[in-house]
Amino acid sequence: MMAKKILVILLIGSMFLAGCGEKTPDTISDEKSQDDSAADVSTSDEPYTEEGDELPVEETVQETSEETAEETAEESDGGAYVINGGDPWIDSNLKDNVINTGKLSEKDDFNVAINYDWIISHDIPEGYSRYSSFTKIGEIVEEKAIAALDDDTLTGHDAELVRAVYQGFLNWDERNEEALAPLEVIVKEIEALSGTRDISEYLCDPNRSVFLPSIFEIVNTADLIDSTKYVTALNFGDLILDDSAEYKNKSVVGEIADTEYRKLFSEIYVRMGYSREEADALYDNAIAYETALADSILTNAELQQPDIYETILNYYDPEELYSLTPNFPMEEFIKVRGFGSTKKIWCMLPENIKKISELYTDENAENIKAYLIVHGVIKCAEYLDKQAFDASISATNKIEGVAGVLADKQYAYRCVLQSLPESIGKIYIQKYDCTETKNTITEICKETCAIYREMLSNEEWLSDETRQYAMDKLDAIGINVIEPKEYQDLSDLDLNNLSYFEASMAVEDYYYKLNAANTGGEVNRNLWDNSTLKTNAFYNATNNSINILLGILDGDFYREDMSKEQLYASVGTIIAHEISHAFDPSGSQFDKDGNYNNWWTEDDTAAFQKKAQKLIDYYNGITAFGNEKVNGSIVQGEAVADIAGLKAMLLLASKEEDFNYKLFFESYANMWKEICTYEADYSQLTQNPHPLYYLRVNVVVQQFDEFYEAFDVKEGDGMYLASEDRISVW
DSSP states (O other): OHHHHHHHHHHTTEEEOGGGTOOOOSSTTSOOGGGBOOOOOOOOOOOOOOOBOOOOSSOOOOOOOOOOHHHHOBOTTSOBOOOOOOBSSOOTTSHHHHHHHOOOOTTTOHHHHHHHHHHHHOOOOTTOSEEEHHHHHHHHHHHHHHHHHTOTTOOSHHHHHHHHHHHHHHOHHHHHHHTTHHHHHHHHHHHTOOHHHHHHHHHTOTTSOTTSOOSEEEEEEEOSSSTTBEEEEEEEOOOTTSSGGGGTSOOHHHHHHHHHHHHHHHHHHHHTTOOHHHHHHHHHHHHHHHHHHHTTSOOHHHHTSGGGHHHHOOEEOHHHHHTTOTTSOHHHHHIIIIITTOSOEEESOHHHHHHHHHHOSGGGHHHHHHHHHHHHHHHHGGGSOHHHHHHHHHHHHHHHTOOSOOOHHHHHHHHHHHHOHHHHHHHHHHHSOOHHHHHHHHHHHHHHHHHHHHHHHTOTTSOHHHHHHHHHHHHHOEEEEESOSSOOOOTTOOOTTOOHHHHHHHHHHHHHHHHHTTTTOBOOTTOOOSOTTSSOEEEETTTTEEEEEGGGSSTTTOOTTOOHHHHIIIIIHHHHHHHHGGGSTTGGGBOTTSOBOOOSOHHHHHHHHHHHHHHHHHHHTOEEETTEEOOHHHHHHHHHHHHHHHHHHHHHHTTSTTOOHHHHHHHHHHHTOEEEOHHHHHHHHHHOSSOOHHHHHHHHHTTOHHHHHHHTOOTTSTTOOOGGGOOOOO
8 A cells, every 4th residue: 555655765764663673564454563663663564563563452371382383383285384493592483492492591592581481371362473562562552542442532633533434444334235336446447447548547537546556656755865855755556465576586475475365356356246267367467567567676675775775865857757757647647646846756766667667558558457456456355344354354364374363443443543643642642641651751761862972982983073973963863752743734634424445545545635735845843654552662864863652651661660670671772772773774874964964984984884794794694493594684773773772771770779680681581572473473584674582682682791790601501602703883
């Protein structure tokens, strides 16, 4: 959907903490971004997703499975996943590995030692692809949010909006009566198109909803060169398989996704009166179109590289851009979408735009139509009747390795969170006063910035010039806790008397028009464009700010009765992690004003890159399971922030009397406890910038002398890493 493509663009400017490593979901059938969020502390996410981030109201604690990994870890086609063979530690996010290995000592595998009892006493609840501290907080927030949605005493325009979507979702009688009728109108209109001239008229129809798929996406976002101004960004439409790499060599999860999306499309299309053969042929044509484009699209792994900016920062004036698409009426398309006054266009992938134009011929018209129809059906399925919704959930669950489903109210809440993120946050805060928490966390943020200044001053490898600018950037960091300074104006959005499908379309169109109205304008940095209910925190490089969402301030991350050790190990490391993103391999390329601008000396750049490469090499040497290695290049930014965040808290701890370092490290490991499906684990390993959770424990703690002293770790122990081999960048 369009929202996903906007996130791809914004990802370049913001490093999210969602779920500390998972990717942010695009649909309500995906896992919530709470487990995706880790700085997103996903993918993006995701991670805290993922990371962003399916939550039953009651905690699910089930009996430990007696089956071995060989008996339980099976693919849908009957083959066994290889989940063992990790080095230097087992992948303890996969429960069967822990069952088969047994409890280990703190000296050999810290994550397993601290979290063993929790891991073996919990199973992944129905409707989830993972279960962790993040999802537990998500359960708490979700239960309270649903209570707010059910509370008729809450008043105001935002309450009316969220209830319209929430109740519309739950109105199965109306949805079942409509059945597939809204989709049938869309499909028949596309089917009636004949050649590219008709397709152009369809795509350039000013009355066509942006809810519907397109071969191009266009949106205003902060210009990375001058982040005070909006720039109009042009990109390609979505890919069915999400990652262009899947069209060259399908992964295990890619194969499953291809199978499940084909089945989902076929089921809905056959229900509209077509044959299964017609459905398969249409799906094949859509995949053929995307395959022809794949070579011109960067892979998800390539998009995660810190040096990506030099590749994707391509600016054109409108006339120059139009020359890239001689076969497509780009000028008209941009105008009818509401961006006609733009003077500058950011084209991330010029070769891709050229390729789309090259393929835009009458000979390829049927494949283009197939692309529009297949994407339309897959997207719309969850907004239609119960049968279509269940089919959509089933497909996503199989792709993520999820068993079971959630309650309808949980899905309804997720729909609201996805479509009206700020409005649901506003009524939540209306019901549950957060003033004291906001003040407390704001003070912790300020205290952490102060300790980070001391940390920077102690970095001997930095020149005085770069150090001073780093401190200036630190001093300029904005601190946003729980809510933005200003909200989007939704006063003209009217959802009265609309069906669920119509309301969903109206919301997306409204937000799109708000975005289009920013063409050529100044960026309003008081806006957040996020939901405070996500279990997440994030650093935004384009305005140099840390943003701590309400959805992460509970459970294992923040409670009023926490000891200093617990507080520093949880929300303290989260906040420090986000600050560290200002100085990680990506964030360090932006100046204190949020602009992509080199402020490093050549010698300091070389020293920084040498340190980062040492970290990359270390992660590259880790085997998660089977032959699957960690990609150090992808995770370097999050890994740098993880280690620097813990270092900042240890510096703060050094100022405390009788600080209990054992409790501190145990609390840190407890925060990252997780079990997940193979599919979710594999996706995070191969595509997400957040390291697997067990590595966010073991690799991070083994960098610090305090850990070795607290647990008497010696050479020869599994957690030992010689001081000269340690990989802290800061």
